[in-house]
Amino acid sequence: MALSSQPRVAIVGATGAVGQELIRLLQERWQLPPEDLVLLGSRSRMVELAGRQLQVQSAAEFDFTTAGLAFFSAGAGISAVLALKACNAGCVVIDNTSQFRYEPDVPLVIPPINAAAIGNARLIANPNCTTAIILMALAPLHRAFGLKRLIVATYQAASGAGQQAMDELRAQTRAAADGVPLTHHRFPHQLLYNLIPRIDRVYDDGYTREEKKLAWETRKILLGQPLENLTVPIEATCVRVPTLRCHAASVHLQTHRIVDLAKARDVLAQAPGVVVLDDAAQDQYPTPLAFGGRNEVGVGRLRQSAAFGAHGLAFWVCGDQLLRGAALNAIEIAECVFPRQ
Amino acid sequence: MALSSQPRVAIVGATGAVGQELIRLLQERWQLPPEDLVLLGSRSRMVELAGRQLQVQSAAEFDFTTAGLAFFSAGAGISAVLALKACNAGCVVIDNTSQFRYEPDVPLVIPPINAAAIGNARLIANPNCTTAIILMALAPLHRAFGLKRLIVATYQAASGAGQQAMDELRAQTRAAADGVPLTHHRFPHQLLYNLIPRIDRVYDDGYTREEKKLAWETRKILLGQPLENLTVPIEATCVRVPTLRCHAASVHLQTHRIVDLAKARDVLAQAPGVVVLDDAAQDQYPTPLAFGGRNEVGVGRLRQSAAFGAHGLAFWVCGDQLLRGAALNAIEIAECVFPRQ
Numbered sequence: 001m002a003l004s005s006q007p008r009v010a011i012v013g014a015t016g017a018v019g020q021e022l023i024r025l026l027q028e029r030w031q032l033p034p035e036d037l038v039l040l041g042s043r044s045r046m047v048e049l050a051g052r053q054l055q056v057q058s059a060a061e062f063d064f065t066t067a068g069l070a071f072f073s074a075g076a077g078i079s080a081v082l083a084l085k086a087c088n089a090g091c092v093v094i095d096n097t098s099q100f101r102y103e104p105d106v107p108l109v110i111p112p113i114n115a116a117a118i119g120n121a122r123l124i125a126n127p128n129c130t131t132a133i134i135l136m137a138l139a140p141l142h143r144a145f146g147l148k149r150l151i152v153a154t155y156q157a158a159s160g161a162g163q164q165a166m167d168e169l170r171a172q173t174r175a176a177a178d179g180v181p182l183t184h185h186r187f188p189h190q191l192l193y194n195l196i197p198r199i200d201r202v203y204d205d206g207y208t209r210e211e212k213k214l215a216w217e218t219r220k221i222l223l224g225q226p227l228e229n230l231t232v233p234i235e236a237t238c239v240r241v242p243t244l245r246c247h248a249a250s251v252h253l254q255t256h257r258i259v260d261l262a263k264a265r266d267v268l269a270q271a272p273g274v275v276v277l278d279d280a281a282q283d284q285y286p287t288p289l290a291f292g293g294r295n296e297v298g299v300g301r302l303r304q305s306a307a308f309g310a311h312g313l314a315f316w317v318c319g320d321q322l323l324r325g326a327a328l329n330a331i332e333i334a335e336c337v338f339p340r341q
Numbered sequence: 342m343a344l345s346s347q348p349r350v351a352i353v354g355a356t357g358a359v360g361q362e363l364i365r366l367l368q369e370r371w372q373l374p375p376e377d378l379v380l381l382g383s384r385s386r387m388v389e390l391a392g393r394q395l396q397v398q399s400a401a402e403f404d405f406t407t408a409g410l411a412f413f414s415a416g417a418g419i420s421a422v423l424a425l426k427a428c429n430a431g432c433v434v435i436d437n438t439s440q441f442r443y444e445p446d447v448p449l450v451i452p453p454i455n456a457a458a459i460g461n462a463r464l465i466a467n468p469n470c471t472t473a474i475i476l477m478a479l480a481p482l483h484r485a486f487g488l489k490r491l492i493v494a495t496y497q498a499a500s501g502a503g504q505q506a507m508d509e510l511r512a513q514t515r516a517a518a519d520g521v522p523l524t525h526h527r528f529p530h531q532l533l534y535n536l537i538p539r540i541d542r543v544y545d546d547g548y549t550r551e552e553k554k555l556a557w558e559t560r561k562i563l564l565g566q567p568l569e570n571l572t573v574p575i576e577a578t579c580v581r582v583p584t585l586r587c588h589a590a591s592v593h594l595q596t597h598r599i600v601d602l603a604k605a606r607d608v609l610a611q612a613p614g615v616v617v618l619d620d621a622a623q624d625q626y627p628t629p630l631a632f633g634g635r636n637e638v639g640v641g642r643l644r645q646s647a648a649f650g651a652h653g654l655a656f657w658v659c660g661d662q663l664l665r666g667a668a669l670n671a672i673e674i675a676e677c678v679f680p681r682q
Binding site: 149150151153155169170173174176177178188189190192193194195196197198201202205206207208215233234235236237239241242243244248250252280281283285287288289290300301302303304305306307308309314316318 | 490491492494496510511514515517518519529530531533534535536537538539542543546547548549556574575576577578580582583584585589591593621622624626628629630631641642643644645646647648649650655657659
């Protein structure tokens with residue numbers, strides 16, 4: 001695909017798990033010549049990525065006036081320091097961190113849902129990975145039936161904590177097989193054979209920031225409401241599970257309008273970026289292994305709500321945390337700003 | 342502990358994961374002499390359990406008049422054939438399968454919750470493992486605040502599918518470490534690094550039998566209602582996760598009365614068999630690894646419901662599937678029938 005005007009692209013956090021997916025997607029989708037891709041990191045060095053030696057430059061020293069587009073995926077702290085600098089240097093910035101997501105003037109965008117929110121913005125926020133995956137399925141259902149109340153329990157993969165977290169889970173697997181002690185550094189507990197019901201920091205009300213992000217970002221993206229508008233109550237439990245790169249969630253919603261299950265299935269089947277895989281009796285449902293590496297999120301276990309009756313739905317959703325949850329969504333935002341010819 | 346009258350004990354399904362826990366608990370708690378414990382299986386053979394050679398007799402050929410108490414843990418099909426025969430031979434039968442749980446005249450019992458339901462029954466059903474673990478925490482909260490609506494997402498360990506399922510998960514771990522193909526037979530998909538959002542058979546309404554069991558058994562045990570009474574709506578998603586022997590659940594409830602969080606914490610702390618471990622900011626919450634092998638279920642992440650406001654609660658619960666979920670609960674039932682001296 002050619003873009004209307006091919007910008008020179010900088011990736012801040014290029015060696016991370018999301019950064020590597022960004023590089024792969026940019027090459028696949030844009031056929032970006034190597035000289036138009038600048039990899040930025042904490043310091044200048046050569047790195048091996050996908051078997052190739054690549055130059056990484058220091059993000060802090062990079063002259064952003066030489067790029068037209070910058071992806072930020074190196075943590076909120078780096079975005080806080082460098083994203084506005086890149087913007088002021090003339091870059092369109094797509095920020096994968098939570099640094100600017102909750103600023104009223106910064107669009108928070110999942111392109112298949114609210115691309116129009118981008119407008120003329122030069123700084124656009126990419127949503128939380130779990131939120132992005134869940135909303136892909138929830139948005140068409142909300143349009144059809146009206147979201148009234150939402151309860152979610154998540155099953156989040158190691159990749160959400162970065163490349164080293166995935167490496168740690170694999171290392172624990174080897175240690176368990178070898179019968180040697182398992183160690184952990186990236187997570188507060190061993191993840192193999194375990195569950196960690198805390199992601200991100202904990203607020204005084206007992207909810208984690210990850211759980212609040214799901215509520216805040218659903219309000220901003222889906223409902224167009226301020227973060228703290230409680231008209232649609234949203235409750236989540238976010239749990240780290242020993243999977244590698246695909247998040248999943250059990251989603252329970254109450255609706256304003258009576259849900260017709262066949263219609264629900266139909267709007268999901270027609271939703272861009274969504275695959276319905278729903279024949280549980282034949283063991284057809286999305287799993288992290290099956291949806292790892294896929295651009296689409298999978299929806300299954302669709303059924304009428306036992307809690308809310310005809311005014312509700314339950315479903316299971318699964319999506320690649322590094323793709324829809326991060327890199328793919330960011331690239332799709334870029335493709336809205338620099339549209340296809 | 343001595344029992345008022347020490348019965349001779351038969352265990353049907355003695356070599357299974359639950360059977361092995363029953364043997365261990367009987368030895369620990371009752372100091373049962375070896376000649377008073379009869380291990381029954383599909384056929385007569387010698388087996389090695391915990392490093393000892395033990396005689397297993399054929400359950401079908403066993404004379405139940407020689408025993409006073411029989412635990413059944415070999416699948417509903419075996420219970421259907423042999424449990425009533427054992428009862429009629431004079432045994433008290435404690436059935437760990439779902440065969441009789443939903444018969445109105447068969448008590449379904451979690452002793453810390455509804456021991457009185459046993460009455461003079463000679464056939465007593467042990468609940469579904471997930472239900473038993475969740476209700477340990479839910480029962481005191483229901484007594485304090487009144488359950489109005491319940492939404493649960495589970496994180497269920499391999500042990501719920503038996504010893505061979507645990508072995509399969511361990512074998513997949515070794516295969517992943519060795520870089521050889523992973524195989525699966527006990528589960529419909531690979532479990533390592535994966536999630537399987539289906540447990541037990543699927544009904545036409547899209548719910549699985551495991552999900553219905555949670556609703557049915559909560560109604561029977563906690564509410565004393567018929568299974569299909571929908572006064573308290575209950576909705577669940579039951580998911581198999583790659584853990585070994587501890588089930589967990591994210592529990593979301595709406596209550597009749599306003600919830601005082603401090604009181605909720607207090608009733609949980611005082612509930613027998615429940616441990617409150619709730620300081621998420623310090624990474625104190627129950628995990629499957631920490632609660633494997635423990636008799637108590639752990640509760641953490643206690644917080645006011647964002648979905649139902651002051652009339653609701655959310656929490657995380659974790660418990661050993663083989664103990665509270667099966668063997669320990671069965672032994673406690675036996676100790677009600679044959680009380681301590």
